[in-house]
Amino acid sequence: MIDAIRRGETRAVARAATLIENGRAGSWLAELRSLPVSAWVVGITGPPGAGKSTLVDRMAREFRAAGKTVGILAVDPTSPKTGGAILGDRIRMQALAGDPGVFIRSMATRGSLGGLAQATEDMVALLAAAGRDVVLIETVGVGQSEVSVASLAAVTVVVLAPGMGDDVQALKAGILEIADVFAINKADHEGAAGLRQDLMSFASVPVIETVATEGKGVRELIEAIRGCVPGGQRPEAGARRRDSTSGFAIDHLGVAVRSIEAALGFYRDRLGMGEPRRETVDQEQVHVAMLAAGGPRIELLEPASEDSVIARFIAKRGEGLHHVALRVRDFEATIERLRSGGARLLNEPRAGAGGHLYVFVHPASTGGVLLEIIKDEEHDS
Ligand SMILES: Nc1nc2c(ncn2[C@@H]2O[C@H](COP(=O)(O)OP(=O)(O)OP(=O)(O)O)[C@@H](O)[C@H]2O)c(=O)[nH]1
């Protein structure tokens, strides 16, 4: 069985999928679970009707056009049978149906959510073992289910649509936090710009507008997803950046530039890093353009006034790397350690954009690099 799966034999894969779904997989399942998952696993979640299936269909076509094989799992935690909605999905995805490079399966609850999560995980392992390059998992974001799917996926896209009746604050707790990328689908509808504003104030992850029915923005979305993958490589399932355990993570590299627009001519247009998220930090008199780079970001810093720190830096040293920012889990203890060790701190901890505490450490203490230390709220208990 395992050999046939690994050769990617369609009938063996389909049979294994059915056995997994029915909870009747044989001893080969343990072996399947032990195989490394080298596929690119992307979770797509969001409220009912946001356009997840339409988007998944378009993304799959885009991947196929790039020569990649695709597995699609439509996971419905809300209904015990593969009924209405998912059947609809199947019909919508008919354009893909005749393509042997696309394997589509729908899965629904069989009693417990835990059972569904396990079956989904096994299905991902199956598709990865069968050599699928990309596995897309669609789940409705209605509760805990999407959180467990997010832990399977290397990158999670949260799909929202304008005018769905509830504003961002009212959305189910948990669904916004798991986003590595936001897709504002139905961007042809009114309210996309407002939703974008809300999302950008909420989280520092890429926000991409899409019109799934027309395939608009799909390529940009895939680029943004790619930007979340460390080093541009396919991560193992579950190898999420948030799981880093050292207590230190690079948050961003700050690059001082005279003009963000000019610099984007390189980073966005020539290098292809995608649209940045923009912000102005009044306190530091700086305009910031943030480019996703696999969890950490590259931040282009343009002076907002002539006597700002960045303006003075450029006047003295020219454009260039201005600082390295580290997110630190144990912020207070770290600052105390630095202080008592005689490191030159440039400011008392203060709140920056988004309310996060930060301190700058002078290059004289760090080997010549201005170091920004940011309190990691996500890990702080
Ligand atoms: N105008 C517009 N309609 C869209 C867009 N994307 C999807 N739709 C429509 O929105 C409806 C719902 O799309 P689906 O892709 O089924 O949404 P879904 O999120 O998968 O829905 P569930 O799986 O039921 O949660 C369909 O009628 C789509 O044709 C879009 O970008 N613009």
Ligand SMILES: [Mg+2]
């Ligand atoms: Mg759907």
